[in-house]
Amino acid sequence: MVIENRWPVMAGARFLPVGRLDDLIGALHADGRRVVGPVVEDGGIKMAEIERAAELPFGWTASAAPGLVRLSRRPANDRAAGRAFDNGPAWSGIKPWTFPSRVDALTVETREDGSLGVRVEAPANQPTAVIGARACDLAALAVHDRVLAGGPAIDPDYAARRADLLVVAVECALATSTCFCTSMGTGPEVTTGADVVLAEVDGGFVARSDSPAGERLLAGLDLAEAGPLRVGAAIEQVTKVRDAMGHAVEAEGLHDRLLANLDSPRWEAIAERCLACANCTLVCPTCFCTGTVIESDLDGRESSATRQWDSCFTAGFAQVAGGGSFRPHHADRYRQWLTHKFATWWDQFGSSGCVGCGRCIAWCPVGIDVREELAAIAGPAITDLPAAAPATTPAAAPIAVKGTRILAMAPTALQPGSIRTDYVTATVTEVRPETADTATLRLVTGDAALLAARPGQFVMVAVPAFAIPPISISRINPDGLELTIRAAGPATSFMTRLRPGAELALRGPLGRPWPIEDAYGRDVAIVAGGIGLAPLRGLLDQVLAERDRFSSIRVYLGARTPRDRLFVAEMDALAAGGLDIRATVDRAGPEWLGRVGIITDIFRNAKATGQNVTAFVCGPERMMTAVVDVLGDLDVPREHTWLTLERRMECGVGLCGHCQLGSRFVCRDGPVFSVAELGDDLRREGL
Amino acid sequence: MQLPPVPTAQVSKRATTLNRPRVGVVKFASCDGCQLTILDLEDELLALTERFEFVEFAEATSRRSSGPFDVLFVEGSISSPEQAVEIARLRAATKTLVTIGACATAGGIQALRTASEHEAFRAAVYPAPAFVESLAVASPISSYVTVDAELRGCPIDAHQLVELLTAVTTGRRPQLPDQAVCLECKRRGLECVVVTRGEPCLGPVTQTGCGAICPGIGRGCYGCFGPREGANVDGLASWFVDGPALGGLKREDVGRLFAGFTGAAQPFRAVTDRLGGRPQIPLRPATAHGPEHSEHTPPVWGTRPEDPDARR
Numbered sequence: 001m002v003i004e005n006r007w008p009v010m011a012g013a014r015f016l017p018v019g020r021l022d023d024l025i026g027a028l029h030a031d032g033r034r035v036v037g038p039v040v041e042d043g044g045i046k047m048a049e050i051e052r053a054a055e056l057p058f059g060w061t062a063s064a065a066p067g068l069v070r071l072s073r074r075p076a077n078d079r080a081a082g083r084a085f086d087n088g089p090a091w092s093g094i095k096p097w098t099f100p101s102r103v104d105a106l107t108v109e110t111r112e113d114g115s116l117g118v119r120v121e122a123p124a125n126q127p128t129a130v131i132g133a134r135a136c137d138l139a140a141l142a143v144h145d146r147v148l149a150g151g152p153a154i155d156p157d158y159a160a161r162r163a164d165l166l167v168v169a170v171e172c173a174l175a176t177s178t179c180f181c182t183s184m185g186t187g188p189e190v191t192t193g194a195d196v197v198l199a200e201v202d203g204g205f206v207a208r209s210d211s212p213a214g215e216r217l218l219a220g221l222d223l224a225e226a227g228p229l230r231v232g233a234a235i236e237q238v239t240k241v242r243d244a245m246g247h248a249v250e251a252e253g254l255h256d257r258l259l260a261n262l263d264s265p266r267w268e269a270i271a272e273r274c275l276a277c278a279n280c281t282l283v284c285p286t287c288f289c290t291g292t293v294i295e296s297d298l299d300g301r302e303s304s305a306t307r308q309w310d311s312c313f314t315a316g317f318a319q320v321a322g323g324g325s326f327r328p329h330h331a332d333r334y335r336q337w338l339t340h341k342f343a344t345w346w347d348q349f350g351s352s353g354c355v356g357c358g359r360c361i362a363w364c365p366v367g368i369d370v371r372e373e374l375a376a377i378a379g380p381a382i383t384d385l386p387a388a389a390p391a392t393t394p395a396a397a398p399i400a401v402k403g404t405r406i407l408a409m410a411p412t413a414l415q416p417g418s419i420r421t422d423y424v425t426a427t428v429t430e431v432r433p434e435t436a437d438t439a440t441l442r443l444v445t446g447d448a449a450l451l452a453a454r455p456g457q458f459v460m461v462a463v464p465a466f467a468i469p470p471i472s473i474s475r476i477n478p479d480g481l482e483l484t485i486r487a488a489g490p491a492t493s494f495m496t497r498l499r500p501g502a503e504l505a506l507r508g509p510l511g512r513p514w515p516i517e518d519a520y521g522r523d524v525a526i527v528a529g530g531i532g533l534a535p536l537r538g539l540l541d542q543v544l545a546e547r548d549r550f551s552s553i554r555v556y557l558g559a560r561t562p563r564d565r566l567f568v569a570e571m572d573a574l575a576a577g578g579l580d581i582r583a584t585v586d587r588a589g590p591e592w593l594g595r596v597g598i599i600t601d602i603f604r605n606a607k608a609t610g611q612n613v614t615a616f617v618c619g620p621e622r623m624m625t626a627v628v629d630v631l632g633d634l635d636v637p638r639e640h641t642w643l644t645l646e647r648r649m650e651c652g653v654g655l656c657g658h659c660q661l662g663s664r665f666v667c668r669d670g671p672v673f674s675v676a677e678l679g680d681d682l683r684r685e686g687l
Numbered sequence: 688m689q690l691p692p693v694p695t696a697q698v699s700k701r702a703t704t705l706n707r708p709r710v711g712v713v714k715f716a717s718c719d720g721c722q723l724t725i726l727d728l729e730d731e732l733l734a735l736t737e738r739f740e741f742v743e744f745a746e747a748t749s750r751r752s753s754g755p756f757d758v759l760f761v762e763g764s765i766s767s768p769e770q771a772v773e774i775a776r777l778r779a780a781t782k783t784l785v786t787i788g789a790c791a792t793a794g795g796i797q798a799l800r801t802a803s804e805h806e807a808f809r810a811a812v813y814p815a816p817a818f819v820e821s822l823a824v825a826s827p828i829s830s831y832v833t834v835d836a837e838l839r840g841c842p843i844d845a846h847q848l849v850e851l852l853t854a855v856t857t858g859r860r861p862q863l864p865d866q867a868v869c870l871e872c873k874r875r876g877l878e879c880v881v882v883t884r885g886e887p888c889l890g891p892v893t894q895t896g897c898g899a900i901c902p903g904i905g906r907g908c909y910g911c912f913g914p915r916e917g918a919n920v921d922g923l924a925s926w927f928v929d930g931p932a933l934g935g936l937k938r939e940d941v942g943r944l945f946a947g948f949t950g951a952a953q954p955f956r957a958v959t960d961r962l963g964g965r966p967q968i969p970l971r972p973a974t975a976h977g978p979e980h981s982e983h984t985p986p987v988w989g990t991r992p993e994d995p996d997a998r999r
Binding site for chain 1: 857858864866874875880882883905917919922923926931932
């Protein structure tokens with residue numbers, strides 16, 4: 001699809017003399033909006049709140065190269081000396097206004113009566129108008145619309161800001177050497193997403209409206225028609241920008257070419273230059289990953305969770321309780337960023353994550369050029385294509401056009417807005433110690449959604465002062481849930497020490513449950529290692545409740561020592577009742593009369609073929625991969641072998657980005673996956 | 688980093704003067720700036736003293752204590768033989784030992800002598816160095832005893848100190864991010880001084896926590912919070928030397944950038960070793976009493992036998 005220049009089709013383009021820009025700003029102010037536009041600040045052009053047109057960067061021009069940005073004044077005799085926007089996109093983009101770097105998210109407090117108060121912070125936003133957004137900014141906004149407001153969980157803060165946003169876009173008149181929007185099919189012509197579009201020409205702006213709000217704005221200014229000469233100049237100007245940019249990145253097939261090169265030696269090579277400083281991700285107008293900061297008073301009675309920009313380039317980003325990071329090396333982090341931006345974004349959101357603005361190139365403090373890296377890793381870009389080469393717009397392109405391989409995801413209820421993001425309270429009625437460091441909390445709640453939870457799902461659990469961990473549901477009762485919690489960190493330690501009567505705040509139920517129907521008519525194998533029995537216990541409840549639907553049921557339990565076993569009395573009772581439960585421990589004392597050895601040893605002597613088996617496996621990741629190997633040897637089909645994965649989850653609803661594994665959000669698309677769905681990603685280091 | 692909660696975390700709801708954790712603030716070779724930063728917490732000081740009993744804090748009170756301490760904040764580096772003995776005693780009297788500031792966590796500015804001729808330094812600084820007993824190296828506390836938590840910076844960030852104390856009272860892990868300064872810089876909406884001005888900045892390799900103070904006033908970070916997790920110092924140094932943005936800095940000038948308040952910490956120290964820029968003697972015209980003796984070939988950092996880091 002060729003990006004069309006929309007000026008010729010816009011009848012009645014108007015002319016806004018430069019001297020009347022203040023009237024435009026005044027009209028926006030009169031509409032109750034704060035007005036944001038580009039200003040020169042500390043050697044760069046950023047978007048900031050403005051009061052008057054004079055604050056715009058009149059007479060400034062910019063040059064950008066990898067790691068190098070310079071502003072300069074145009075000489076007075078330069079034809080563009082009186083222009084405000086002839087200087088490339090503002091480095092900050094408009095992201096700080098639609099998706100600020102810090103947002104209050106949640107307040108949790110212990111009230112005087114001991115009950116828990118939970119407040120999801122309401123978006124505090126002032127209606128905003130942005131002047132000077134470029135085609136790349138609008139493309140990025142469209143991407144964010146999909147990511148933050150078009151998915152199963154909607155970010156309420158973004159949605160509120162977005163609903164109140166009015167955009168006056170400006171056609172680019174200058175392409176810096178880092179711009180490559182033509183390659184990504186997003187510009188330089190402004191096509192969609194703006195309310196008003198301006199093109200700066202001699203003496204003022206050719207203006208068109210692109211929405212009812214924009215039309216009202218322009219109509220209120222009572223402008224004359226621009227006339228064909230000015231419209232012609234506007235078209236010629238942006239066409240020159242397009243020609244200047246060339247075709248630096250071959251976007252066609254990039255998804256597959258990148259993912260075919262996950263083991264490229266170039267990842268290690270770039271890691272020697274890459275500082276993992278996160279600048280590229282923070283200036284990227286589409287990067288959306290956030291982390292949570294908890295602040296509390298000294299007593300820990302009240303705490304607030306703030307959501308702030310985070311980056312996949314930090315070690316903490318992929319860290320889980322216990323301290324290990326899934327992406328310890330810079331090469332892992334660079335690979336995550338690049339493959340997400342240009343490849344797996346397609347799988348997740350049906351568009352590229354890159355809009356070709358080049359900010360990651362210009363603002364990399366060591367000048368790494370993503371275009372070079374893409375060419376080196378995914379294959380060379382075709383540089384001699386004509387300027388009007390076919391390009392696809394992310395917003396419009398059907399995924400099939402990209403030849404994209406979509407991973408076989410089982411359809412879950414992922415309609416926009418279908419995942420709740422609020423918190424409700426539940427009361428602890430019983431705390432049952434399971435092992436030295438693990439306890440089961442029995443919770444009572446009247447919340448219908450929580451009571452409709454299914455085995456394998458989890459909840460985010462908030463208490464004042466602590467981080468908010470994901471906890472799997474270990475049983476679903478008629479009046480509430482049970483959570484079995486191991487004291488892996490301070491928050492979980494605190495939770496295992498709670499007393500009956502305490503309240504917790506829960507977000508959930510979240511994630512994809514165990515697909516129990518996959519085992520109907522088949523032999524069920526439930527394989528648990530240590531704490532991994534917790535999410536499987538609810539499944540076992542349900543399997544036993546529907547006993548007649550299954551051919552056979554076997555339970556395999558592994559633990560480090562006899563004292564690390566969970567639900568011992570319950571499992572003994574089930575075994576006494578005739579359920580086939582086989583337990584093993586890695587190490588045993590004299591009191592243990594059962595089997596000793598790692599869990600995979602239990603299967604070693606199995607004679608039956610596994611073709612009719614559906615296996616549900618949960619435990620430490622290394623245990624699970626070992627079990628998967630043995631199950632594979634026994635012919636248990638990969639599509640009938642189900643695992644639940646642990647990754648860092650901060651939001652639980654697919655918005656914060658931390659738990660990504662390739663194209664998946666483990667929290668939203670999992671945590672339960674089949675081995676067939678995971679493919680090579682199950683064992684790939686650093687993903 | 689693990690910070691074990693003090694026992695009072697369990698009864699934190701209603702603290703009384705009886706069960707307040709005993710807190711000490713002590714110093715070794717340092718300027719007292721970090722202690723003053725604690726005193727600058729004017730809005731929080733009253734609440735802090737209600738929750739903690741400050742039994743030793745030389746900048747704040749004449750009351751003295753030799754322990755025991757639930758929490759001990761240690762400022763300064765170990766720079767003399769008697770300090771080396773004293774820190775071992777304090778460690779034995781302390782449950783949670785927290786080092787505060789660049790001196791205690793990385794050796795501080797005085798650790799620059801580690802790179803040079805100790806005697807020459809002494810002679811340059813003191814009129815009669817014979818009266819001064821000092822070690823040839825100034826070392827971080829962690830070179831001598833186990834440290835439970837570190838607050839970085841020259842001086843420390845007061846909010847990080849409150850966060851640490853809050854973590855102690857609530858029993859949670861303090862949120863002391865190990866990311867680059869750049870993250871905070873960009874969250875603040877600051878432009879990169881390397882990119883727009885060719886200003887050398889150690890932000891990409893330095894641990895955040897300061898709030899990006901220096902880039903906020905248009906100058907480069909000089910690394911006072913010390914190396915961050917996974918600091919790619921070679922990547923940054925090569926760009927400063929060879930990249931176009933800074934117009935080609937001299938190698939030793941780049942080495943000198945890393946030889947600041949935390950210059951004795953690895954991997955900063957390795958950059959100065961490789962590129963040059965170690966501090967030179969004389970720092971100023973020699974005093975009446977010249978060097979008692981001088982070594983003509985000052986050792987490379989980390990090779991002195993007295994240097995605890997070299998023994999690791």
